[in-house]
Amino acid sequence: MTQTVLAEKHNGVLTLTINRPERRNALDIATYLGLAEQILAARDDKNIRAIVLTGANHYFTAGNDLKDFQTPRPAGDSAGIKFLRSLVDCDCPIVAAIEGSAIGIGVTMLQHCDFIYAADNVTFKIPFVPLGLCPEGASSMLMAQIVGTRRATDWLLRGRPFSAQEALEADFITGLCVPGQALQTALNTANELAALPPEALQTSKRMLKHSLRPNIHAAFDYEWAHFNERLKSTEAQAAFAKFLNKKK
Amino acid sequence: MTQTVLAEKHNGVLTLTINRPERRNALDIATYLGLAEQILAARDDKNIRAIVLTGANHYFTAGNDLKDFQTPRPAGDSAGIKFLRSLVDCDCPIVAAIEGSAIGIGVTMLQHCDFIYAADNVTFKIPFVPLGLCPEGASSMLMAQIVGTRRATDWLLRGRPFSAQEALEADFITGLCVPGQALQTALNTANELAALPPEALQTSKRMLKHSLRPNIHAAFDYEWAHFNERLKSTEAQAAFAKFLNKKK
Amino acid sequence: MTQTVLAEKHNGVLTLTINRPERRNALDIATYLGLAEQILAARDDKNIRAIVLTGANHYFTAGNDLKDFQTPRPAGDSAGIKFLRSLVDCDCPIVAAIEGSAIGIGVTMLQHCDFIYAADNVTFKIPFVPLGLCPEGASSMLMAQIVGTRRATDWLLRGRPFSAQEALEADFITGLCVPGQALQTALNTANELAALPPEALQTSKRMLKHSLRPNIHAAFDYEWAHFNERLKSTEAQAAFAKFLNKKK
DSSP, rough: OOSEEEEEEEEEEEEEEEOOGGGTOOOOHHHHHHHHHHHHHTOOOOOOEEEEEEEEOOOOOOBBBGGSSSSOSSSSSSSSHHHHHHTTTOSSOOOEEEEEEETTHHHHHHOOOEEEEEEOEEEEOTTTTTTTTOOOTTHHHHHHHHHHHHHHHHTTOOOOOOOOHHHHHHHHSSEETTTHHHHHHHHHHHHHHHTSOHHHHHHHHHHHHHHHHHHHHHHHHHHHHHHHHHHHHHHHHHHHHHHHHHHH | OOSSSEEEEEETTEEEOOOOOGTTBBBHHHHHHHHHHHHHHHHHHHTOOOEEEEGGGGGGGBBGGGGGGSOOSSOOOOOHHHHHHHHHTSSSEEEEEOOSSETHHHHHGGGGOOOOETTTTTTOOOOTTTTTOOOTTHHHHHHHHOOHHHHHHHHHHHHOOOEEHHHHHHTTTSSSTTTHHHHHHHHHHHHHHHOOHHHHHHHHHHHHTTTHHHHHHHHHHHHHHHHHHHSSSHHHHHHHHHHOOOOO | OOOOOOEEEEEEEEEEEOOOOGGGGBBBBBHHHHHHHHHHHHOOOOOOOEEEEEEEEGGOOOBOOOOGGSSSOOOSHHHHHHHHHHHOOOOSSHHHHHHEEEEEEEGGGGOOOEEEETTTTEEEEETTTTTTOOOOOTHHHHHHHHHOOOHHHHHHTOOOOOOHHHHHHTSSHHHHHHHHHHHHHHHHHHHHHHHHHHHHHHHHHHHHHHHHHHHHHHHHHHHHHHHHHHHHHHHHHHHHHHHHHHOO
């Protein structure tokens, strides 16, 4: 069995790679839980000073595996939410490196990262409403805080795709690079962070997140009830069937 | 008697036009109440998927009719606040189309719209302080959230006019167009919204507004007490008299 | 003894100049308290309509005098916090004029000013983490509100210096000017503010700050506990010793 999450440690930097290239790194339950496990372990490992999050084969992630949206959900946090909560509670800085595309939860997870570098040909897309769904990943609350009300409305309500350049203008990402250089750019920042006084760094991140964290966790709960209703809706199931048929 | 609010329905899009061209579409009590009535009715009409708000004769609105600022106010919500509350509580997306100018409440009402398109020669102005007044329309709270602290301060405290280009840079509006094309640009987005899954769209808008709405209604109450004091002040009455004399 | 705070009143504008040019206007206890005293007095002086804050000798301030970070702190608010609280509670608009550099608290104090003009060759720097420290001046809460999450993270966690041009793009400052013209640019705005209806102006500023002020004061308290711990840490004391040695 191939590992869907690759983990590599080097000089205090943990690099996590989403590794399902044959599915455009779509996130299934095993991958979410693999990522969450690595991030939770990093929190307790004093030797890890920064985490880099990226996707295999020059592609970030196509988002939640749509197949998993067609089966009933157990009660409580989904695997996706468990992964997001691990990001939110991590005091170690997280640097994302984006090539190719980031879609759906591939975009909303970036709200919970600290530094984001994208190749200048990347496309972002949050197609919740076109798929009959609704905002998740705390985007109903956080996206407007990060990119402003107008962009959040345009990206989330209309589901309009946006370019890496627009993502930079909107301050959704930290910086652009030429295609193929996102991982190296992220590693440069991660190495720089790893050289800073570690207690000062983690204390400072914790302080910046202090008043936000409880609200983010509450937003996950609030959104999840709506998202589950939406998943079962005629609108969403029709949209999934159409999308999956189109791909055959 | 001419109707001061024109309403037209087409393919799920309700277009509301402020129609007092001889007064540069200044908003009097009848116009506010006419707008509020249409918006409240649209909330209960499943066939309306998007609302477009615009002004007649290639001009958005000169704001509150200053004549109405010179007469005593009844207790409770003014007609203007009733109109604003109807915007805030509307789950149906609202698209504004701006030509000419938007002044005073003509600017602050845009905080409660979802998509805003302005011709590139439009001027915006929030002259509360120069008129001896103070922020209304929840701008004391929302404007900084939408356009950032620095612009909100510059626009609200100093009352400095700003161009459509600056409004776009500040993310106060969604997009620019050539003069004469604001309505068509707004209709394009409204038609696109009307074609999206309607429950997903309205649920998503409600979620984006979820934590904001109670705070906005509270801001109306908070501001209103101050605004009424200001209206009665020597500073404001002197400014109105000067302004109305200048126009004669 | 030279005065470390110069105060000048002219046409309703109070200009306060940080005057320790031999220490690059580094702020020691006497200077903080001198500034706080002037600002508190201005609050009760109806003739003062606007305050300009600047630094002597074409330099804003190098921040807290590092020597004062090496001695034990008394309980309660530091002189720096007393100064910041006086800014936060001031209803009179505050206009900052920046030449040279602004470092540490020289940057975080700007969060509590209303209009900020910087020469286009100014450098800003918030080196808390590199010095083993953590955010202060309510920057853990306010900076992201003013400049967005991405910039706040980059400036505060990484301590990356930024240019006046970047500060403008991030809406951290109101405007740029050519070197040598920051004070005059600030005075132009201050004079314009001083000519506005004074009650309307102060009421409006109070309204814009209404819901923020209690949160800012709480942020000072929250941060201060962490900052004091950080000051005593091995990381910070090593960083100060290295920095002060390098300067000899």
